[in-house]
Amino acid sequence: MSTSRSTPPGARQPLPGFLPGDLGWHLGMILRGHQLAMAQSVAPVPGQVRGYQLLSTVVHRDPANQQALGSHLGIDRTVLTYLIDELVEANLVERVAAPSDRRARKIIATAQGARLLEELELKVNAAEQELLAGLSDAQSTQLAGLISTLSATIHNAQPGANPCEAVDQLG
C-alpha cells in the first residue's frame, strides 16, 4: 500500500462499510428519494423543487438581488431568469427595483405566494419527516447537525462555486 504520490501521510481510512465513492452514492440515493417525496408536495409551484426553494428563499432569506438568490440556490443566473419568469407568471413572486442598485432586481413574494408557501411548508415538512421515518428523533437531529456542518464547510472551501454568503446580506 505504498504510494508514490497522491495520498498524504495522514490520510484517513475509508468510512466503515463504505467503498470509496459510496458517500456520493448514498447521498445521491437520499437526494433522489427526497426529490421524489417533495414532488407531490410542491406540485402547485412551477419548477418543481427548485420553484419551491426559490419561494422559500425569497420569503425567509430575503436576498438582495437575483444574483444572491441564484447563488443560494446553486443555479446559474441565466437559468434563474426563466425560473423567476414562471413564478411571476403564476403570480407567486414579483420583480421590484432594488433600492441601492438600479441594475438589480429584488424578488419578493406576492400575498398569494406567501400564502401558498405556508400551505406547502406543512406538506414539505410532513414529506421530510416521512423520509426520516427510519431514524429516531435523536438520530434525525444528529443528521441535521452533521449535514449543516458539512455544507457550511463545503461552501466555505469552494467560495467560487457557491458564494452563499452573498445571500446573507439581507435587503
Next chain:
Amino acid sequence: MSTSRSTPPGARQPLPGFLPGDLGWHLGMILRGHQLAMAQSVAPVPGQVRGYQLLSTVVHRDPANQQALGSHLGIDRTVLTYLIDELVEANLVERVAAPSDRRARKIIATAQGARLLEELELKVNAAEQELLAGLSDAQSTQLAGLISTLSATIHNAQPGANPCEAVDQLG
C-alpha cells in the same frame, strides 16, 4: 393518503434550525461539492462520476446483468447502454454473455479497468476524506451510519424507483 388535508396527528416538528425543505438544500449542496471534488479524481474514466461508479459496482458488486447494474446506479437502461459503450471503448469493461439468460449481458472489468479502479480509489478516498475534513472521525462514522440507514429505508420504501435488491443477486 387517507386524509384530504395533509398533516397526520403525530407529525414531528421540523429539524432544529431547518426550514421545511432545507434537508434537500443541504443534501444538494453536499452532493454538488462531492461531485466537484470527485471530478478531478475520476477524470481518467469516461462519464465522470457515473463512469467511476459503474466500474466500482462491476468490480465490487458483480451485478448479474445490465438491468441490475442500472438499478443500483439509479439510471435508465437506455442511458446505461451509452455509458457502457464509452467504458468499453476505453477498454475498461467488456460485455460477456450472461450464463443463465441468453438475452442478457454481464458487464465485467478488464484487467486495465481493474487496475485503473485501484488507482482511482486512492484518490477518491482522499477526496472524500477532504470533503469530510470539517468533521471528526467519530462524526464521519456517525454520518456514514445515518446515511446508510436512510438510503436503505428509502429504496425499501420505493421498490419501483430503486430496486437495488436486484443487484444483490451475485452472479
Next chain:
DNA sequence: TATTGTTATACTCTATAACTATA
C-alpha cells in the same frame, strides 16, 4: 471597465418509443 439581468443558442443529460432476440 465591470456588473446585473435578459435573450438566443448550443450542448448535455435523460426519457419515450420502436425494434431484435430471447424467454
Next chain:
DNA sequence: TATAGTTATAGAGTATAACAATA
C-alpha cells in the same frame, strides 16, 4: 406475452455568448 438490450428521437435541463442598462 413479457423481458434484456439497443437504437433513434424528442424533451428537459443547463451552460455559453452576446447584448442593454447601470455602476
